[in-house]
Amino acid sequence: GEDVEQSLFLSVREGDSSVINCTYTDSSSTYLYWYKQEPGAGLQLLTYIFSNMDMKQDQRLTVLLNKKDKHLSLRIADTQTGDSAIYFCAETPPGGYNKLIFGAGTRLAVHP
């Protein structure tokens, strides 16, 4: 079945690294995504990883994928106050025509 789970809250100090975790159930998912939602705005794609990759780095963002454990994580280096938002993990099941299955979202709070 299709299910994506995330922890709901994360609080970090400015300048520290943030790690947001996600688990998914559909092992045949081909692509996994991280979206960011700022207050009053729609979702914005941050990054994605193909299921045959273990890691992807994009500036301050590092995505790690453990396919065996169906675990995805997003690391934000040098977290800034502007990173405060809700972060959603999402998967696209095969044959899903880009339909996204989202987790509940992790609210990241960055404090000085």
Add this chain to the structure above:
Amino acid sequence: DSGVTQTPKHLITATGQRVTLRCSPRSGDLSVYWYQQSLDQGLQFLIQYYNGEERAKGNILERFSAQQFPDLHSELNLSSLELGDSALYFCASSDGRQDFNEKLFFGSGTQLSVL
């Protein structure tokens, strides 16, 4: 700005009523998706259209319907509204020409409050 326009931004109505939410996709995008975001259910996929035709269906209630018009804009119709339909409704669009890994662009949503 994602290029996806949703109207209205806010809608307040009463139980039993019917409303229509409108979405204009990014220029050139053929696919439109509708999502519902509520506190208890999170972000739920409702339905997807591609070039006027329904392509995928998710957890959409029978009281809800959608369509995509020849100019590619889409409307989501919600009828016999219940308190539990109060949510943020997002529209997203994508190019539509690939079957996978297309980037979805989201509108800023319509906040529906059913009183």
